[in-house]
Amino acid sequence: MALRPAQRKRTDKEDPLAESEVTLEALHPRELRHHFDTPEQQLESSLLGMWIFLLTEVMFFGGMFGGYTVYRNLYPDAFASTSQYMNVTLGGINTAVLICSSLTMAMAVHSAQLGKNRAIILFLLLTLFLGCVFLGIKYVEYHEKWVDHHIPGPHFQYADARYFHQAQILFFLYFAMTGLHALHMIVGAGLIIALIIMAARHRFSAEWYTPVEMIGLYWHFVDIIWIFLFPLLYLIGHTK
Amino acid sequence: MTHTIVPAKVYVGVWAVLIALTFTTVAVSKLELGEYNFIAAMTIAVAKATLVVMFFMHLKQSSSMVRLFVVAGLFWLAIMFVFVLSDYLSRGWQPIGQWW
Incomplete structure (x- = not known):
């Protein structure tokens, strides 16, 4: 749409409005x-x-962490006893998987800042992929709980009869908190798919990549939870 | 856009520290430290979260406006925890000092 300098000079004299249009194009x-x-104000x-x-x-998550703190304060021994049924290996692997996915997300934003479209899609x-690995491992863990009858409700079973009711509270909190976290992961995965489609359509440039940065923030937040x-x-x- | 671009090396470095801290927190949890187990686990978690927020989420380069909002949000979270716990911990349902 940019007018050639010679052309612009001529229109300047003939029509002042034409000049303002050119200026707007340059400014915006x-x-x-x-x-x-x-652009700084827009990004801000x-x-x-x-x-x-x-x-x-x-x-929102703070409310659940608050509930966890209160019940752990009330039933410290029952809560400590449940950790022997938690799969620390799978949980630890999942922690590493999420940290890796945060790195790849940070690299996707980094690629967007440099305007490298192929690298955005790759990262x-x-x-x-890492998000799906996390959810897959989460599924294996949930399945373990199902097999062990550690899902709160009428079929709940617990080896230590003293803590039958109190351990159910922890497992309820476990499923509520990890479930809500997994739900955020699923939403995040959907958003990443949307970003991939946008990147494939060359919607991003070094001048404008706001959605990549925003979804990146969301993904890192889910990692922090x-x-x-x-x-x-x-x-x-865990020491016991 | 506005951000000064952080070199990829920084992200990889932060990632390495986060992975190292994950191994540390699992290792520390196997030691018998009594109530310090909880304190150590939470200290490491806060350190990891700070690294993610500062470097991956670019808070280090963000404007003071964004930083103010983040601090205000955490302050409100603190209000929620202080009020909830000052209620439950003062009911005498469980001796304080045992909860980890």
Whole structure:
């Protein structure tokens, strides 16, 4: 749409409005919405909005962590006794898998900043793969709990009869917290697929890659939740 | 855009530290430290979360506005925990000091 200099000079004299149109085009790149002054301000707004959303998520998960803290305070021995039924190896592997997926996600954002479209797609595919590995391992763990009758409800069984009711509270919290976390992973996987499609359609450039950065923040947040869940659920009373 | 681009080396370095801390937290949990087991596990978790927030989530380069919001959010989380625990811990249902 850019007019050649010679042409622009002529239109300047003939029509002042034409000049303002040219100026607007120069001031407002395709990526910049008109209600923002600068790309910096536009990015800042997106970042702030995303962080506020993530902080509401922190409060959301915080309620569950609060419930966990209260019941662990009430029944410390029962909670410690459950850790022998948690698969620390699988939990530890999953922690490493999530940390690796955070690295690949950070690298996807890094590639977006450099405008390397193929690298974005590659790193997003890796992140998606690692996310699926995490969910697969989670499925194996849930299946173990199912086989061991460690799912709270009428079929719950517990080796130590003293803690029959109290251990059920921990397993309820285990499924609620890891389940909610897994739900966030599934949503994240969907969002990554959307990003891959956008990247394949060349929607991102070094000037505009906001969705990659935003979904990246979300993915890292989900990683942080797991960083706290792993020691709290798997490693309590691990010494016994 | 605005961010100064962090070299990929930094991300790989942070990743290596996070993996090392994961092994550390599993190793420390096998030691008999009494109540310090819980404190050690939470300290490592907070350290890992801080690394993720600062480097992977770019809070280190974020504006003071974004940082203020993050601190405010964590402050509100602290309010929730302090009020919930000041209720439950003061009911005398369980002797304080035993909960880890």
